[in-house]
Amino acid sequence: MVNLFSHNISNSNAINNIYNIIYDYASLISGVLSIIGCSLNLFLLYILIRDKQFHTVSYKLIRISVISDILSSFTIGTGCLLISYEFTYDGGIILCRVVIFFTFTSNGVSILNLCLIAIDRYFAIVKPFYRRYHRRRKQIFYLSQIFVWTIS
Numbered sequence: 297m298v299n300l301f302s303h304n305i306s307n308s309n310a311i312n313n314i315y316n317i318i319y320d321y322a323s324l325i326s327g328v329l330s331i332i333g334c335s336l337n338l339f340l341l342y343i344l345i346r347d348k349q350f351h352t353v354s355y356k357l358i359r360i361s362v363i364s365d366i367l368s369s370f371t372i373g374t375g376c377l378l379i380s381y382e383f384t385y386d387g388g389i390i391l392c393r394v395v396i397f398f399t400f401t402s403n404g405v406s407i408l409n410l411c412l413i414a415i416d417r418y419f420a421i422v423k424p425f426y427r428r429y430h431r432r433r434k435q436i437f438y439l440s441q442i443f444v445w446t447i448s
Contacts, residue, residue, distance in 0.1 A: 323380040330373030337366045353437050354416050360441065361409045368402030371395050404448030412440050 344350045344359045375395035379388075419429045429436070 320380050323376045327373050327376035327380065330369045330376060334366055334369035334373060337362050337369060341366065353433060354413055354420075356437065357409045357413045357416065361406045364402040364405040364409075368399050371398040401448045405444055408444040408448065412444065 341359065341362045344355060344362065350359075372395060375391055378391060419426060423429070
């Protein structure tokens with residue numbers, strides 16, 4: 297009976313080792329993918345800043361979404377690469393909270409900026425002669441960005 301019990305313990309350790317290996321590889325792969333995503337977003341940001349055609353309000357909103365995606369990709373990539381190393385439990389709690397905070401904030405900013413782009417396009421296409429909107433377009437843009445970042 298004792299040999300059977302020790303055999304179960306060794307099987308349990310083997311299964312835990314397999315899970316740890318899978319966890320390490322998954323965190324490394326997700327870290328690398330996040331770094332690739334961050335690099336591509338940096339390239340997109342470079343294009344949006346460099347070209348003069350992309351300096352309209354709609355593209356400024358897209359630029360803000362790209363910046364928030366860069367922030368999210370960077371924190372997720374850094375978090376995944378740090379998780380692949382041995383972390384203490386206290387460090388893991390802090391890291392998890394920081395990564396989740398930046399991920400949810402970035403997703404909120406991106407989603408709300410897409411809503412603002414839709415509203416801007418609505419006024420440009422459906423109501424192109426609505427003067428009150430076009431006169432205060434920059435003020436609306438800056439106030440809506442403050443609102444978006446505060447809510448997110």
